[in-house]
Amino acid sequence: MTLTDAPRYAPTWLELREPADAEARATDLLGPLRRHLASRPSGATYLIRDLGCGTGSMQRWLAPLLPGPQRWILQDHDADLLAFATAHAATTAADGSPVTVMTRHADLTELTAGDLMSTSLVTASALLDLLSPSEVERLAAACVEAGCPALFTLSVTGGVDFTPADPLDAELSAGFADHLRDHVDGRYLLGADAANATADAFTRRGASVESRSSVWRLGSDRAALTAEWLRGWVPAAAAQRPVPDAEGYLTRRLDALAAGDLRVTVHHSDLLALPPGAARADEAAS
Numbered sequence: 001m002t003l004t005d006a007p008r009y010a011p012t013w014l015e016l017r018e019p020a021d022a023e024a025r026a027t028d029l030l031g032p033l034r035r036h037l038a039s040r041p042s043g044a045t046y047l048i049r050d051l052g053c054g055t056g057s058m059q060r061w062l063a064p065l066l067p068g069p070q071r072w073i074l075q076d077h078d079a080d081l082l083a084f085a086t087a088h089a090a091t092t093a094a095d096g097s098p099v100t101v102m103t104r105h106a107d108l109t110e111l112t113a114g115d116l117m118s119t120s121l122v123t124a125s126a127l128l129d130l131l132s133p134s135e136v137e138r139l140a141a142a143c144v145e146a147g148c149p150a151l152f153t154l155s156v157t158g159g160v161d162f163t164p165a166d167p168l169d170a171e172l173s174a175g176f177a178d179h180l181r182d183h184v185d186g187r188y189l190l191g192a193d194a195a196n197a198t199a200d201a202f203t204r205r206g207a208s209v210e211s212r213s214s215v216w217r218l219g220s221d222r223a224a225l226t227a228e229w230l231r232g233w234v235p236a237a238a239a240q241r242p243v244p245d246a247e248g249y250l251t252r253r254l255d256a257l258a259a260g261d262l263r264v265t266v267h268h269s270d271l272l273a274l275p276p277g278a279a280r281a282d283e284a285a286s
Contacts, residue, residue, distance in 0.1 A: 056085025
């Protein structure tokens with residue numbers, strides 16, 4: 001195997017990571033979110049828009065954790081992913097209420113406050129680090145202007161911890177952080193800075209923001225995911241920070257994984273943004 005054998009992030013990769021995503025997400029952010037949603041008229045159907053939905057893993061995780069009838073709009077630029085997400089969507093809420101889905105094949109960066117005026121919640125998973133600074137600013141502005149809360153999970157922070165350690169860990173971690181901030185089609189991506197930039201964009205507009213750590217814990221119990229992650233992480237990092245014998249590093253890590261000796265912690269951040277005044281109103285109602 002060579003470093004050019006990096007995996008493509010296709011539906012198979014998204015399916016492979018789904019259990020690790022579900023375990024990592026910060027469930028304690030759901031308390032304030034539920035309280036906010038409960039302040040809406042009794043019996044109202046929640047309209048939830050999932051941006052960059054991919055295979056629909058966010059909907060499958062979150063819909064059964066929220067009470068009340070829900071209507072999800074799954075939005076992505078990939079029609080095949082939208083078809084998969086629809087076919088495998090969760091259909092029942094936490095209290096047994098019905099959950100329905102519809103799709104929108106569109107660029108999420110074109111979202112406006114007008115699109116969100118009747119929306120109860122905006123969600124996204126593993127998305128913010130793929131946006132540019134101006135795109136994050138527009139997204140925050142649209143949500144706040146529409147008075148719409150937002151839950152963003154699993155934004156990569158760039159932090160990776162390995163056990164056992166290797167002399168090349170730090171340099172490759174720095175290289176991957178550079179990779180996340182790379183330019184794509186003329187756009188500068190926020191990468192590892194995305195979570196903080198998004199929190200700042202919402203806070204400057206008066207929203208109440210809470211952030212939590214969310215981590216992948218990889219190793220022999222998730223050998224297939226760990227191996228695929230390594231085969232993508234190492235080449236991407238080495239392309240930015242050439243290191244001696246990156247292929248040897250990858251081989252060592254895969255051998256340690258096969259022997260059951262490798263553990264990896266990949267750090268992410270989850271963020272909940274409530275509209276201006278919402279947190280105070282929720283506290284008064286509780």
